[in-house]
Amino acid sequence: RKEVEQDPGPFNVPEGATVAFNCTYSNSASQSFFWYRQDCRKEPKLLMSVYSSGNEDGRFTAQLNRASQYISLLIRDSKLSDSATYLCVVNGDKIIFGKGTRLHILP
Amino acid sequence: GAVVSQHPSWVICKSGTSVKIECRSLDFQATTMFWYRQFPKQSLMLMATSNEGSKATYEQGVEKDKFLINHASLTLSTLTVTSAHPEDSSFYICSATQGGGFEKLFFGSGTQLSVL
Numbered sequence: 001r002k003e004v005e006q007d008p009g010p011f012n013v014p015e016g017a018t019v020a021f022n023c024t025y026s027n028s029a030s031q032s033f034f035w036y037r038q039d040c041r042k043e044p045k046l047l048m049s050v051y052s053s054g055n056e057d058g059r060f061t062a063q064l065n066r067a068s069q070y071i072s073l074l075i076r077d078s079k080l081s082d083s084a085t086y087l088c089v090v091n092g093d094k095i096i097f098g099k100g101t102r103l104h105i106l107p
Numbered sequence: 108g109a110v111v112s113q114h115p116s117w118v119i120c121k122s123g124t125s126v127k128i129e130c131r132s133l134d135f136q137a138t139t140m141f142w143y144r145q146f147p148k149q150s151l152m153l154m155a156t157s158n159e160g161s162k163a164t165y166e167q168g169v170e171k172d173k174f175l176i177n178h179a180s181l182t183l184s185t186l187t188v189t190s191a192h193p194e195d196s197s198f199y200i201c202s203a204t205q206g207g208g209f210e211k212l213f214f215g216s217g218t219q220l221s222v223l
Binding site: 043 | 149150198200215
């Protein structure tokens with residue numbers, strides 16, 4: 001298993017739909033988990049941290065499953081402005097970025 | 108929130124020249140800074156980890172003599188691409204952590220390097 005693996009995408013989704021991203025990690029000792037969003041030729045920006053109990057921020061919900069070693073991100077009622085690349089980040093022995101999943105929201 | 112300033116935003120240079128990129132933490136002391144490279148439609152690839160006052164730790168496959176990293180103070184790290192070649196053209200991004208943990212990364216805005 002790769003250190004951090006994400007759906008390759010791209011996801012082309014109509015506006016208003018719900019989108020789900022999954023990410024798996026190989027290091028069971030990983031300590032913290034994050035979702036970042038990156039727009040083209042821009043720096044990644046923290047979207048949300050992921051906690052074991054799951055956490056929600058508006059239309060965004062993140063969940064962590066330590067037993068299965070995966071994290072997820074759910075976007076509800078997607079907006080055109082949600083179009084970006086979503087990066088899964090796992091902190092274990094070192095901070096590792098997934099390759100990202102590109103999301104295109106279609107009008 | 109914490110701010111990391113990266114300069115320049117873009118640079119075009121001739122093959123064989125050296126380019127220096129600066130990364131500054133403006134409102135916090137960054138004991139650790141990271142340098143990444145990103146090719147088009149590729150993921151961020153960690154190049155090296157820089158700790159203040161010590162030599163940088165380079166990832167496998169990254170030439171330390173070509174990519175010189177200096178972290179002389181708690182607020183400044185520099186990456187110098189020596190004798191740049193067209194294949195070094197890429198998007199370079201720095202990030203910094205605040206404190207001893209790795210709870211969050213604060214990113215610079217990136218530098219687009221184009222070597223002619």
